[in-house]
Amino acid sequence: MTNKETNSEMYAERLAVQLRKGFLAFCVLKACSKKSKYTSDIIRQLRSAELVVVEGTIYPLLSRLRKDGLLAHEWQESEQGPPRKYYRTTDYGQEVAALVEKKINDLQSTLKKL
Amino acid sequence: MKDITRIHIAKVPYNVEVSAKKILDAYITALEAYAVDSELLEDIEIRMTELLLERGVKQDDVISEADVTAIREQLGEPKDFMTDEATLGIDAELLSKDKKRKLYRNLDNALLGGVLSGLASFFGINVLWARLIFIILSFMSFGFALPVYAVLWLIIPSARTAAERLQMAGLPVTLASIRDLNEDGSSANIKRRVSIQKRVVTIVLGLISVGGAIAAATALVSVVVTVVQHGQLDWSASFAPYQLAIILAFAAGVLLMILCLLVAFASFAQKFNKRIWVSAVVIVALGLGLFGAALISASYNQQLQNNEIQRNTIDMNLKMPDSFAAAKSLLIDIPYGNVVYIADDTATSIKQRSLKDAAKANVTVSEGVIKVQLAGTDQKNSPAGTIITLYGPRLDSIVVANGDASYSGANQAKLNVEIHNASSLRLYSSRIDTLTVKADASAQLSASEAAVAGVNISVEGQASIDLGNIKTLDVTSPDVCASDGLASISVGNIVSAMYVLNGINVAIKSVESPCLQMVFNGDQQGLPGYQN
Numbered sequence A: 001m002t003n004k005e006t007n008s009e010m011y012a013e014r015l016a017v018q019l020r021k022g023f024l025a026f027c028v029l030k031a032c033s034k035k036s037k038y039t040s041d042i043i044r045q046l047r048s049a050e051l052v053v054v055e056g057t058i059y060p061l062l063s064r065l066r067k068d069g070l071l072a073h074e075w076q077e078s079e080q081g082p083p084r085k086y087y088r089t090t091d092y093g094q095e096v097a098a099l100v101e102k103k104i105n106d107l108q109s110t111l112k113k114l
Numbered sequence B: 001m002k003d004i005t006r007i008h009i010a011k012v013p014y015n016v017e018v019s020a021k022k023i024l025d026a027y028i029t030a031l032e033a034y035a036v037d038s039e040l041l042e043d044i045e046i047r048m049t050e051l052l053l054e055r056g057v058k059q060d061d062v063i064s065e066a067d068v069t070a071i072r073e074q075l076g077e078p079k080d081f082m083t084d085e086a087t088l089g090i091d092a093e094l095l096s097k098d099k100k101r102k103l104y105r106n107l108d109n110a111l112l113g114g115v116l117s118g119l120a121s122f123f124g125i126n127v128l129w130a131r132l133i134f135i136i137l138s139f140m141s142f143g144f145a146l147p148v149y150a151v152l153w154l155i156i157p158s159a160r161t162a163a164e165r166l167q168m169a170g171l172p173v174t175l176a177s178i179r180d181l182n183e184d185g186s187s188a189n190i191k192r193r194v195s196i197q198k199r200v201v202t203i204v205l206g207l208i209s210v211g212g213a214i215a216a217a218t219a220l221v222s223v224v225v226t227v228v229q230h231g232q233l234d235w236s237a238s239f240a241p242y243q244l245a246i247i248l249a250f251a252a253g254v255l256l257m258i259l260c261l262l263v264a265f266a267s268f269a270q271k272f273n274k275r276i277w278v279s280a281v282v283i284v285a286l287g288l289g290l291f292g293a294a295l296i297s298a299s300y301n302q303q304l305q306n307n308e309i310q311r312n313t314i315d316m317n318l319k320m321p322d323s324f325a326a327a328k329s330l331l332i333d334i335p336y337g338n339v340v341y342i343a344d345d346t347a348t349s350i351k352q353r354s355l356k357d358a359a360k361a362n363v364t365v366s367e368g369v370i371k372v373q374l375a376g377t378d379q380k381n382s383p384a385g386t387i388i389t390l391y392g393p394r395l396d397s398i399v400v401a402n403g404d405a406s407y408s409g410a411n412q413a414k415l416n417v418e419i420h421n422a423s424s425l426r427l428y429s430s431r432i433d434t435l436t437v438k439a440d441a442s443a444q445l446s447a448s449e450a451a452v453a454g455v456n457i458s459v460e461g462q463a464s465i466d467l468g469n470i471k472t473l474d475v476t477s478p479d480v481c482a483s484d485g486l487a488s489i490s491v492g493n494i495v496s497a498m499y500v501l502n503g504i505n506v507a508i509k510s511v512e513s514p515c516l517q518m519v520f521n522g523d524q525q526g527l528p529g530y531q532n
Helices: A002-031 A039-048 A055-067 A091-113 B018-032 B038-054 B065-075 B115-123 B127-140 B145-155 B162-169 B175-194 B196-231 B237-268 B274-312
Strands: A071-076 A084-089 B004-009 B012-017 B313-317 B329-343 B349-355 B361-366 B369-374 B387-392 B397-408 B411-419 B424-439 B444-459 B464-470 B472-476 B487-494 B498-501 B504-507 B516-520
Touching (some): A039 A084, A039 B038, A055 B065, B012 B018, B038 B065, B115 B127, B274 B313, B369 B387, B444 B487, B472 B487
Parallel strands (some): B329 B387, B397 B411, B444 B464, B472 B498, B487 B516
Antiparallel strands (some): B004 B012, B361 B369
């Protein structure tokens, strides 16, 4: 019985990971849409919105989104240490985010109807 | 007391405890495996300096193990950095630098079950050798290696996950190596899936070609042995004219063997590239050419030899001895050659056909016995035989001591025949009422082409007698003989259902005699007088 429970938890976690993958990218695009943000700020914002992330997942994601042209980055001086990379959603990124938002809403309405 | 060393992270120099550096190194190495570009790694390093700063570790301060652990907690475990949750199947325990090889079946490079390619990986040899060794073992163990293969197939697990594949190859299981493997491993999987029929063909082709190579090698060795035994390598005797043909055919055989080996190699190495195709075509063309040349050479030499014999063969009349026409018996004692006696009441003649330099037969008559003799030794291997043809009176008795003879053209009541040693006598185109035969050693009598009514036979040794359709048969055969001395009598049809064996009437159905093999070829039941 316990075994099955752990299994179901693990299984649910695996499914959730799949769901989160695309969702996380969307959230990052949202978070950076208003103004340029530093990585730790993005993480803090996501956490405060109760989305559990470690920095490890964010870094490759930022790198990928930037490569795909959804994010742009700029260097900004910091008070302590080396200059920092600040990310901002591009117009293209905004477009994509809007489309994704629509899809998420679609999914949600599906969920309600079920 | 702890050792301290210097590093820099994102160009910021730090002091670091050696133990902490080890952990940090391992962590960064693991991250590198997933850092798609160096920029990402740079970002992470910059972030590390910030995290250190938050913990109060500034430039040139000492990084402790606790700091590294905190950084790691903050940034996350290496697997969090995996952008695509590729089903790598990494077992945390497997992530070690342990280089110990483990035995798995290698399905990526398998022809059948991957047992041999797995073993090849385990022993660090080319899979080609493993396959060849296995094939040779199979032949040598008369197929016993095949069930062994099946058992190994069952008990050895296949390398399914990336980590297992690395262990199979004896590579350290690290994130980097797993990522490398996955990058070029996926295409290998696709390749494997489409080539199942190809693999079956490959196995069959490989087995056939290895068998062919072994057969060809055996044939070549036996040719060499034969040549050495017969010709003593000085190309003397009968091999001499065919020297070129033999060499050409031998070369063709060598090429055939090479072709088989090439195909076997291509099959088991699964390499069918252009170079191998070209070499195969070249070898086939060359081999066919050589074989054709060998045939032409052989037939040309045969022709040449026949012409030579014809040129040198002469017919000559031998001297007719006195009272030849009145003779009643014939005694033949020639070491080689053939005596043809044709009964002819009207004309008598003695002729010899042989090579120019062959010995002349000596035909004499004394007390009514014609004696045919020939000087010299056994020349059976000589391509040209000596034939002595006699036209003479009907004979009452023929004795063949040595040589081959035939008797024909007679219509007579009685004929006594005695054949000894390895001689033979053929009776044909004759009618004989009663034929009395005495045969021993390995003598042969063939009377199936003559009309013979009654036959009395006394047979010994391994003599063999072949009779046609006869009326009565009376056989005398010894009760004891050497174990290898079994005489044989073959009868086409016999009219009566009984024959006499050693003075006793026996049914033709019971043909047992210790030193004689009786064969009745005809359907005796269809004959009149047959009783069950």
